[in-house]
Amino acid sequence: MKIKMVVTDIDGTLMNDNNEIPCNTSEYINVLINNGVKFVVASGRHINNLKSLFGESSTNIIFIAQNGAYVECNNSVLFYNTINREIINKILFLATALKLKVMLYTQNSVIITDESSLLQIKLKKYNVEYIINKEPDVDSVCKISLIATDDVDIYRCKNVLEQINGISVYVSNKDMLDITNNNVNKGTALNLLQNLYGVTPKETAVFGDSENDIEMFKFSDFSYAMENADNIVKKHAQYIAPSNNNNGVFNTIKLLLGML
Numbered sequence: 001m002k003i004k005m006v007v008t009d010i011d012g013t014l015m016n017d018n019n020e021i022p023c024n025t026s027e028y029i030n031v032l033i034n035n036g037v038k039f040v041v042a043s044g045r046h047i048n049n050l051k052s053l054f055g056e057s058s059t060n061i062i063f064i065a066q067n068g069a070y071v072e073c074n075n076s077v078l079f080y081n082t083i084n085r086e087i088i089n090k091i092l093f094l095a096t097a098l099k100l101k102v103m104l105y106t107q108n109s110v111i112i113t114d115e116s117s118l119l120q121i122k123l124k125k126y127n128v129e130y131i132i133n134k135e136p137d138v139d140s141v142c143k144i145s146l147i148a149t150d151d152v153d154i155y156r157c158k159n160v161l162e163q164i165n166g167i168s169v170y171v172s173n174k175d176m177l178d179i180t181n182n183n184v185n186k187g188t189a190l191n192l193l194q195n196l197y198g199v200t201p202k203e204t205a206v207f208g209d210s211e212n213d214i215e216m217f218k219f220s221d222f223s224y225a226m227e228n229a230d231n232i233v234k235k236h237a238q239y240i241a242p243s244n245n246n247n248g249v250f251n252t253i254k255l256l257l258g259m260l
Contacts, residue, residue, distance in 0.1 A: 003256050004203040006032060007040040007064075007190055007216060008249050010050070011173070012209040013226055014041075016245045019127060026057045028250045033060055035257060038197060040064060042186045044145065044172045044212060046110050047072055049129060066105045067170065067178045067212055068189035069142035079192055080107060081142055081184050083167070088138045090164050091179060095146050098157045100177070103128070104136055105143035111136045118149040122175070144179040145172070170212035178212055187215025194219060205256055207241060207249045209233060224252060 008014045015021050022028070032039050042064035043050055050065055051058045062073045071079035088104075095102050101119045104111040110130040112119065123130055146161075148154055158177055161169045168185055172178040194204065205222035208214070209229035214236045217223035225237035226248050234240060242248035 002203060003037055003205050003222065005038045005040060005194070005197070005199045005205070006253055007042050007204065007206045007220070009186075009208040009210065009213050010041060010043040010045060010053070012228060012244050013207050013213075014244070014249050021053065022247050022250055025054070025250075028253065029057050029060050032253070032257075037257070038062060038193075038199070040190070040193060042068070042190065042208075042213070042216060044143070044178045046105055046128070047107075048109070049127065052129075053127075062193060064186055064189040064193070066143040067172070067180050068185040068187070068215075069105070069180045070107065071189050071192065077107075078196070079189060081181055082139070083141050083144070083179075083181055085138055087164060087166055087181075088141055088144065091144055091146075091161065091167070094161055094164070098146075098160060099148075099150055099152055100146040100157060101149055103130065103145040103147065104138065104141045105145070106140045107142065116149070119147065122147055122149060142180070146177045146179070148175040170210075172210055172212045185215045186212060187218055190216050190219050205253070207252070208237075209244065222256065224248075 029039050040062045044067040047065040047070055050063050064071050069081045101114050111133050112130050113134050158169050166182050167179050168182050170178045201219050202221045204220040206216045206220040207224045209226040217236050223237045224239045224241040225234040226241050227243040241252045
């Protein structure tokens with residue numbers, strides 16, 4: 001069965017530990033396009049950050065951004081899902097109690113309400129572009145990220161936040177949680193694209209390393225956890241790809257497409 005869609009996470013998957021994507025990424029994308037394969041980037045990052053990361057190649061990429069709450073292709077919005085104000089207020093209340101810092105994702109920007117230097121240092125590490133607004137309008141928020149800046153057990157925080165009805169909570173990094181509406185995640189976004197473009201799981205290859213990538217594995221017969229992935233992620237994947245520091249995504253794609 002020919003692969004018709006390749007889907008990859010960014011942090012810890014396509015990107016190495018120095019926050020660099022492979023230098024020949026645009027060449028690989030062109031090879032995929034020329035072979036009739038759609039290239040999809042699936043990330044918790046904001047769409048603006050992703051497009052900046054890939055530059056001119058962005059026009060050849062389908063983006064699943066904001067952990068599945070936002071999908072875009074060639075500057076056209078295919079999906080955008082916002083969180084109810086009442087639910088957001090509950091999340092913000094618990095975030096304060098759990099000593100977690102808040103990032104609010106809208107279609108156009110990432111908003112923080114806390115000006116602490118510790119938070120801004122972490123955001124710089126993750127290359128997050130943000131605006132500061134202590135009283136933001138929450139009616140257009142599609143994703144919330146909560147960041148631990150102190151010695152906080154992120155999994156305990158996840159268990160507490162999951163008591164709120166109507167949301168999905170994922171560990172996207174060792175110090176970060178991603179929250180979207182229930183049944184809104186990278187997997188549901190991928191399934192939307194498969195239905196839109198007529199691509200089956202047998203024709204889909206997926207690469208990931210974190211908990212928020214597991215939902216995508218359910219829609220792919222070629223699911224790859226990176227060698228550097230969490231063990232729980234490896235248990236849900238059918239295959240193991242070389243690590244993010246060894247260009248595991250594209251080296252595996254070359255094998256899949258017989259380009260070696």
